Amino acid sequence: xxxxxxxxxxxxxxxxxxxxxxxxxxxxxxxxxxxxxxxxxxxxxxxxxxxxxxxxxxxxxxxxxxxxxxxxxxxxxxxxxxxxxxxxxxxxxxxxxxxxxxxxxxxxxxxxxxxxxxxxxxxxxxxxxxxxxxxxxxxxxxxxxxxxxxxxxxxxxxxxxxxxxxxxxxxxxxxxxxxxxxxxxxxxxxxxxxxxxxxxxxxxxxxxxxxxxxxxxxxxxxxxxxxxxxxxxxxxxxxxxxxxxxxxxxxxxxxxxxxxxxxxxxxxxxxxxxxxxxxxxxxxxxxxxxxxxxxxxxxxxxxxxxxxxxxxxxxxxxxxxxxxxxxxxxxxxxxxxxxxx
Amino acid sequence: xxxxxxxxxxxxxxxxxxxxxxxxxxxxxxxxxxxxxxxxxxxxxxxxxxxxxxxxxxxxxxxxxxxxxxxxxxxxxxxxxxxxxxxxxxxxxxxxxxxxxxxxxxxxxxxxxxxxxxxxxxxxxxxxxxxxxxxxxxxxxxxxxxxxxxxxxxxxxxxxxxxxxxxxxxxxxxxxxxxxxxxxxxxxxxxxxxxxxxxxxxxxxxxxxxxxxxxxxxxxxxxxxxxxxxxxxxxxxxxxxxxxxxxxxxxxxxxxxxxxxxxxxxxxxxxxxxxxxxxxxxxxxxxxxxxxxxxxxxxxxxxxxxxxxxxxxxxxxxxxxxxxxxxxxxxxxxxxxxxxx
DNA sequence: TTGTACGCGTTATCAG
DNA sequence: CTGATAACGCGTACAA
Numbered sequence: 001x002x003x004x005x006x007x008x009x010x011x012x013x014x015x016x017x018x019x020x021x022x023x024x025x026x027x028x029x030x031x032x033x034x035x036x037x038x039x040x041x042x043x044x045x046x047x048x049x050x051x052x053x054x055x056x057x058x059x060x061x062x063x064x065x066x067x068x069x070x071x072x073x074x075x076x077x078x079x080x081x082x083x084x085x086x087x088x089x090x091x092x093x094x095x096x097x098x099x100x101x102x103x104x105x106x107x108x109x110x111x112x113x114x115x116x117x118x119x120x121x122x123x124x125x126x127x128x129x130x131x132x133x134x135x136x137x138x139x140x141x142x143x144x145x146x147x148x149x150x151x152x153x154x155x156x157x158x159x160x161x162x163x164x165x166x167x168x169x170x171x172x173x174x175x176x177x178x179x180x181x182x183x184x185x186x187x188x189x190x191x192x193x194x195x196x197x198x199x200x201x202x203x204x205x206x207x208x209x210x211x212x213x214x215x216x217x218x219x220x221x222x223x224x225x226x227x228x229x230x231x232x233x234x235x236x237x238x239x240x241x242x243x244x245x246x247x248x249x250x251x252x253x254x255x256x257x258x259x260x261x262x263x264x265x266x267x268x269x270x271x272x273x274x275x276x277x278x279x280x281x282x283x284x285x286x287x288x289x290x291x292x293x294x295x296x297x298x299x300x301x302x303x304x305x306x307x308x309x310x311x312x313x314x315x316x317x318x319x320x321x322x323x324x325x326x327x328x329x330x331x332x333x334x335x336x337x338x339x340x341x
Numbered sequence: 342x343x344x345x346x347x348x349x350x351x352x353x354x355x356x357x358x359x360x361x362x363x364x365x366x367x368x369x370x371x372x373x374x375x376x377x378x379x380x381x382x383x384x385x386x387x388x389x390x391x392x393x394x395x396x397x398x399x400x401x402x403x404x405x406x407x408x409x410x411x412x413x414x415x416x417x418x419x420x421x422x423x424x425x426x427x428x429x430x431x432x433x434x435x436x437x438x439x440x441x442x443x444x445x446x447x448x449x450x451x452x453x454x455x456x457x458x459x460x461x462x463x464x465x466x467x468x469x470x471x472x473x474x475x476x477x478x479x480x481x482x483x484x485x486x487x488x489x490x491x492x493x494x495x496x497x498x499x500x501x502x503x504x505x506x507x508x509x510x511x512x513x514x515x516x517x518x519x520x521x522x523x524x525x526x527x528x529x530x531x532x533x534x535x536x537x538x539x540x541x542x543x544x545x546x547x548x549x550x551x552x553x554x555x556x557x558x559x560x561x562x563x564x565x566x567x568x569x570x571x572x573x574x575x576x577x578x579x580x581x582x583x584x585x586x587x588x589x590x591x592x593x594x595x596x597x598x599x600x601x602x603x604x605x606x607x608x609x610x611x612x613x614x615x616x617x618x619x620x621x622x623x624x625x626x627x628x629x630x631x632x633x634x635x636x637x638x639x640x641x642x643x644x645x646x647x648x649x650x651x652x653x654x655x656x657x658x659x660x661x662x663x664x665x666x667x668x669x670x671x672x673x674x675x676x677x678x679x680x681x682x
Numbered sequence: 683t684t685g686t687a688c689g690c691g692t693t694a695t696c697a698g
Numbered sequence: 699c700t701g702a703t704a705a706c707g708c709g710t711a712c713a714a
Binding site for chain 3: 347348349359360363364367391392393394395396397398399400401
Binding site: 006007008018019022023026050051052053054055056057058059 | 706707708709710
């Protein structure tokens with residue numbers, strides 16, 4: 001049972017001091033080419049890798065950033081994380097992921113856990129959380145970036161898009177196609193500013209046209225297929241449009257929309273002939289549905305990359321750290337059509 | 342700018358030694374109730390959390406396990422990881438995730454990186470990798486668990502299911518329904534024993550019935566929708582079954598199957614009337630497709646949990662560390678039907 | 683360019 | 699039950 005090699009072992013073999021080995025590893029240019037190659041050979045011989053704890057203790061850095069996301073089971077976060085992780089890895093930074101299951105208290109708990117683990121940077125989803133958390137992060141001097149959410153005056157470093165404006169644009173398009181009985185299946189808005197902003201956006205659009213999203217036409221559901229299906233069944237309980245059945249259902253994300261489409265099919269109705277459906281996010285799912293889903297395209301991967309870049313700059317204490325806002329695009333596919341008469 | 346509080350700060354306030362504070366944190370029962378509560382008050386006062394690097398250095402443990410998966414964008418891994426992470430968290434163990442993008446060399450690289458970061462446990466996907474990696478892990482004494490893969494004589498700790506048998510069962514069912522021209526869209530088999538085992542399973546079933554999966558009827562594709570669609574188009578180039586067009590396409594996973602179904606729709610064909618399709622994994626996608634997908638159900642979450650339990654036992658050097666094999670189930674939905682004449 | 687030597691925050695051993 | 703104190707492996711002033 002061989003013990004793990006240390007700097008000292010390497011130094012011994014190379015016939016130099018541990019300081020020199022450390023330099024070869026961290027600032028190679030400050031070591032003469034000759035000794036450097038000798039040290040490198042010794043490193044290779046032992047298959048040496050620095051001890052994480054020792055490094056962290058001496059330098060007080062871990063080169064680790066933490067991301068706390070609602071759940072990995074939502075494809076948008078999986079995508080974003082993948083991109084984030086790849087971009088961070090290029091700079092030698094490791095990503096640690098924790099999940100909150102859309103629960104603010106659990107999120108706070110996870111942040112504390114990761115802080116304890118010595119992460120020196122955070123990626124957090126959205127903006128809605130206890131202000132005390134922000135002050136705590138700032139006091140500790142741990143940089144962070146908020147992702148997936150953006151609004152004009154966000155006081156924190158953020159990389160995202162305008163959920164509200166995008167949802168509004170979608171609802172306007174639905175109206176434009178002649179729909180007047182419009183319902184919404186939203187995500188759960190508590191502790192989720194993106195879900196809330198999407199509801200607000202739809203409200204904006206309708207209010208500007210004298211319509212109102214009353215209680216019976218707005219259902220909040222967890223982001224799961226069956227929940228979307230249940231909500232759709234409830235909204236479609238009335239047998240016909242002139243008995244108050246909506247002609248269009250705007251959904252808070254693609255998963256809910258997929259669930260709604262499944263329910264519509266099971267009810268013996270046809271989308272979009274009987275009822276139109278729209279989604280949000282444009283995950284892969286959207287194009288394999290039948291009808292394919294009209295939705296809002298969000299550049300998840302690019303957001304992940306941009307978040308990585310911004311966080312790396314913050315960690316380096318650079319000045320050029322402006323927020324990044326992405327455009328979204330309404331992609332029209334088969335699930336939204338003009339309102340039948 | 343307040344510096345982070347240390348054991349010494351806490352000890353000072355509580356009027357005890359740092360050793361006692363450490364004990365209160367790690368083995369509370371060995372400290373008298375009186376001093377313990379005093380120490381706890383001091384801890385709370387400073388909002389103290391132990392320094393990770395110091396802990397890692399002194400104890401040579403990080404309470405961190407690493408998982409190297411192909412990609413987070415495949416829903417099966419997202420699910421499994423979610424469950425894994427939750428189960429590990431219950432024991433105070435943090436999960437670090439890295440991705441290999443189905444590239445064996447990249448996987449080896451990631452394992453080394455995580456080793457450098459001091460993870461004291463690994464979760465790896467499947468069994469196919471350079472033997473040198475296994476010996477290295479054993480030399481270092483780092484426990485690991487292989488997931489998603491299982492075969493009778495696997496020499497390593499593993500938690501999975503028999504991919505080959507499950508694929509064989511699916512192909513047998515397809516045959517039983519009268520299909521004779523059977524094609525397969527497989528995942529890329531290089532460095533992926535699960536994908537390879539599924540091909541073998543289908544071959545087993547056909548060979549036992551005098552059929553053969555020749556080159557023109559087997560296409561390997563990356564696990565992406567478009568790749569599945571492309572492959573399906575290629576397989577369906579012949580206009581009719583009696584001109585060699587397959588009547589059934591067995592797919593290596595649900596994503597490929599979804600792509601195939603989309604292509605079939607775009608070609609103006611009907612599934613399952615013109616051509617049947619089967620998947621593998623039973624991700625959410627399967628039930629929202631139209632027709633819904635006949636596939637192999639795999640208990641991804643339970644595998645993640647079981648992997649966590651096994652790894653925790655290995656870390657604790659417990660004896661009861663037998664491999665775990667899960668049953669899969671063929672779930673019949675709409676995409677597979679009897680062969681038309 | 684290289685070496686010496688100290689300190690980082692914690693755990694663990696051993697003595698009291 | 700508690701306190702000194704010696705590691706743990708590395709980074710980095712400072713000196714040579």
